[in-house]
Amino acid sequence: MGRVDMEQEVRAAVERAISAYVADTYGLTGSVSTVVKGANWTFVVRDGAQDRAFIRLYRAWGRPAADVASEMAMLRAVESTPALEVSRPLIDHEERSFSAFQLPDGTKRLLGVFAPAAGRELAATPADWYRAGVALSHLHRQTGLTKLAPNRELLSGTRDKETLAMIAERSPNVAKDISKSLDVLVGAGANEPIGPTGLCHGDVRPMNMRVQDERVTFFDFDDCGRGPQWLDVAAMALWLETITSGDVGALWKAFLAGYGVDVSDSFVRFVGRMVAAHQLRILRFLFDYCELDAALWADVLNRAEMVVSRAAQGRLRAFAT
The missing domain is CATH 3.90.1200.10 (Aminoglycoside phosphotransferase (APH), C-terminal lobe)
Structure with a gap:
């Protein structure tokens, strides 16, 4: 198997695992696909043509849990105005704004799920x-x-x-x-x-x-x-x-x-x-x-x-x- 094929297989396995995880912990169903695979790995959950949520696997180092908790608390506290909105974190069935997710290879990354940003x-x-x-x-x-x-x-x-x-x-x-x-x-x-x-x-x-x-x-x-x-x-x-x-x-x-x-x-x-x-x-x-x-x-x-x-x-x- 070539390198590209292996990368595609790994990506598909992670997307399947993410799909099962957010369905179980957030009640989110739909197709899960990669948007950006960089230091942070971003996914979208889609139901047909509609974006239902975006998922971020935080980078493996550099963002400790305390940092992520502060980011989530701040986003939840932003006051909406006629000119301003932010993409807010969704809360899972255990009342968490983020959690630790285990990838198929056994490594763990922090995971957050966000409401889609409306508009163009x-x-x-x-x-x-x-x-x-x-x-x-x-x-x-x-x-x-x-x-x-x-x-x-x-x-x-x-x-x-x-x-x-x-x-x-x-x-x-x-x-x-x-x-x-x-x-x-x-x-x-x-x-x-x-x-x-x-x-x-x-x-x-x-x-x-x-x-x-x-x-x-x-x-x-x-x-x-x-x-x-x-x-x-x-x-x-x-x-x-x-x-x-x-x-x-x-x-x-x-x-x-x-x-x-x-x-x-x-x-x-x-x-x-x-x-x-x-x-x-x-x-x-x-x-x-x-x-x-x-x-x-x-x-x-x-x-x-x-x-x-x-x-x-x-x-x-x-x-x-």
């Missing part, structure tokens, strides 16, 4: 980006959620140094260039935190939102924690760097208008620093949980160096128009 994908239109900004502001303003969030700071100077050391092992030149760009940002005062602090989603991007009428539903809070909330704002600016066409400036302005922040020189500098910080967070996740070949690593690191350089020079596409 976020479109690259000012109207949708305005809605996203409003929804994010409604999430950030619920200050009581901060104490429920996983007890981890999303930004850490020590962790950044560790990540730079990991980069240097693969590309000393890239690590050196990123360090220089970070020094430029710090020298410009961008390291001075401004804006609100509290709960951060941790991975705000269009793929983690759904839009229905005027309401945006956020999901995938796997990276949530505490920190400067403009890190979430900057995550959208980082995503805009990947757009190859369209009016990036108009999308960014609409998003900021929805969020309700005035653009100032200090805001631009700080968002640039947060873009660089979020880029380092993404790289650290790849180092810790993903296997990439040498060519792909070279491409990822070179792109990251380019983004951080643009942030340091104030040339992010979001601010260019």
